[in-house]
Every structure is written in C-alpha cells, then in structure tokens.
C-alpha cells in the first residue's frame with residue numbers, strides 16, 4: 182500500500198528565484214560626450230559575451246537609443262507611465278539579443294516627472310519576471326533629479342568624459358552632487374573620443390585629482406578609453422551600433438574590452454537601503470520560493 186512515505190516526491194513546478202542583476206548607469210554631466218553610444222555599445226557587447234542584458238533609455242525627455250539603433254518601438258516608457266502597458270510590453274529585442282526599454286522623445290511631461298515618479302520607475306523593475314544578468318541605463322545630460330536617481334539606483338555609475346574643459350568641470354559637478362546628496366561612493370570613468378591612450382589616462386587623472394581634493398569621500402576607477410573614431414560616426418549615420426557594424430574598428434574593440442571588464446563584476450548581495458533597481462531580487466536571495 183502506498184503511504185505518504187512511499188509516495189514519489191511531488192513534482193510541483195516551483196519557479197526558480199530570479200537572480201540579482203548587476204546594474205550600471207552611464208552618465209557624464211555634459212551633453213554630447215558619448216553617453217548613449219557608450220551605453221548602447223556596452224549593452225550589445227555584453228549581450229554578445231553571453232550576458233542577458235537590458236538597456237534602459239532613461240533620457241526621458243529626449244530619448245534616442247531607438248534612433249541610434251534604428252528601432253521603431255511600439256510602446257515606450259511614456260505608455261508605461263500613462264498606465265497603458267506593462268514594463269514587459271515596453272521591452273523590445275535589439276541587436277545581438279539585447280533587451281531594450283525605449284523612452285519617448287519630445288514628451289515634455291516625461292522630462293518633468295516628479296522625484297517620487299523617478300523612484301516609481303526604478304521600482305517598476307521589481308515586477309519584471311525575466312532572467313537578467315546586467316542592466317545598463319543611459320541617462321540624460323545634466324544633474325537633474327532623474328539623472329541623480331537613476332545613478333543612485335544602480336550599483337555603479339559610469340561617468341563618460343572627453344577632452345573638453347566643460348566635460349571635466351561638468352563631470353566633477355555631477356560626481357560632487359552624487360557623493361554629497363546621494364551617497365555614491367565609487368565612480369567608474371570612461372574617457373571618450375581620445376586621440377591616444379595617454380590622453381585618456383590624463384583625463385582620468387585630471388578628474389580624479391579634483392575629486393580627491395574637493396570631494397574626498399568618493400573613489401574613482403578608470404575603466405578605459407574609447408578612441409575618436411570615424412567608424413563610430415559612420416555607424417551612427419547608419420543607425421547601427423559600432424560593435425555590430427564595424428566590430429574590428431578601434432572604437433568597437435575598445436568598447437568590447439570595457440564590456441569584458443564590466444562582465445566580470447559581481448552582482449550585489451545586499452540592498453543598500455535606498456532607491457535601487459531590482460532590490461526585491463536581492464531580498465529574496467537565499468529565501469526558498
């Protein structure tokens with residue numbers, strides 16, 4: 182006779198817990214320094230390295246990840262904010278299998294969301310039931326609440342700088358506000374449009390010196406440089422990512438190398454106690470489903 186002890190174990194389909202996600206916000210203070218190109222190429226290169234990667238266009242008012250990659254989204258973050266669709270429905274598949282959350286361009290109310298709505302957008306990611314390894318967030322220029330909140334909500338902030346005095350002063354101003362107002366303690370730096378590796382390193386050292394001297398409680402890490410590259414400009418014209426259109430070009434190789442470095446980073450293990458992407462996955466870690 183079958184007793185409960187002799188019964189075979191029941192095969193109940195328990196969904197495996199979703200793993201924590203490594204999150205990275207790309208920013209820079211100044212406009213036009215290459216934030217969107219760095220974010221999009223990094224996300225695509227990470228995807229090519231086998232990381233399940235989501236690219237979020239968080240330039241809420243003047244979104245252009247979709248334009249850069251030649252995509253025509255059916256839904257955008259504006260539809261999500263208006264309650265017309267879910268986050269899952271906004272996601273579209275981009276090159277090399279990268280998942281993309283496009284934003285809307287020219288919707289002024291999206292550029293004027295309140296701080297609580299920015300935090301709400303971060304929290305919406307808790308509802309996403311997809312296996313992911315990485316989230317890359319492309320932020321807007323400036324030091325508005327949206328930029329600060331998306332940077333604070335990511336484990337890492339990557340600041341893009343280029344060889345212009347305003348780029349260094351804007352990056353410094355941004356890092357100061359992130360450190361003083363949002364508790365950001367570490368910043369990754371990528372030098373873009375450099376004419377030599379020395380120029381990239383020099384830009385990093387210049388920024389690092391002023392931050393050490395005037396901010397103190399923030400540490401900078403040099404992630405690498407992307408050369409000034411005609412192939413990248415051509416890929417922008419063709420509405421393709423340079424890592425896909427011209428993978429052997431100097432900028433594509435540099436961006437892939439930066440992606441390799443970030444792919445080695447460990448996912449977070451504990452929440453930091455403030456607004457944070459995918460915080461629920463961290464809290465559920467190790468808790469049986």
Ligand SMILES: Nc1ncnc2c1ncn2[C@@H]1O[C@H](COP(=O)(O)OP(=O)(O)OP(=O)(O)O)[C@@H](O)[C@H]1O
Pocket residue numbers: 209211212213214215216217218219240321322373374375407408409410411413414417432
């Ligand atoms: N490494 C590079 N080599 C050559 N041109 C580059 C490079 N990086 C960026 N650019 C040029 O700079 C332009 C602006 O780049 P991108 O849109 O990525 O900047 P951004 O910081 O996102 O700008 P915004 O502040 O408007 O969002 C690109 O269209 C391209 O023409």
Ligand SMILES: [Mg+2]
Pocket residue numbers: 216217218240245320321
């Ligand atoms: Mg941009």
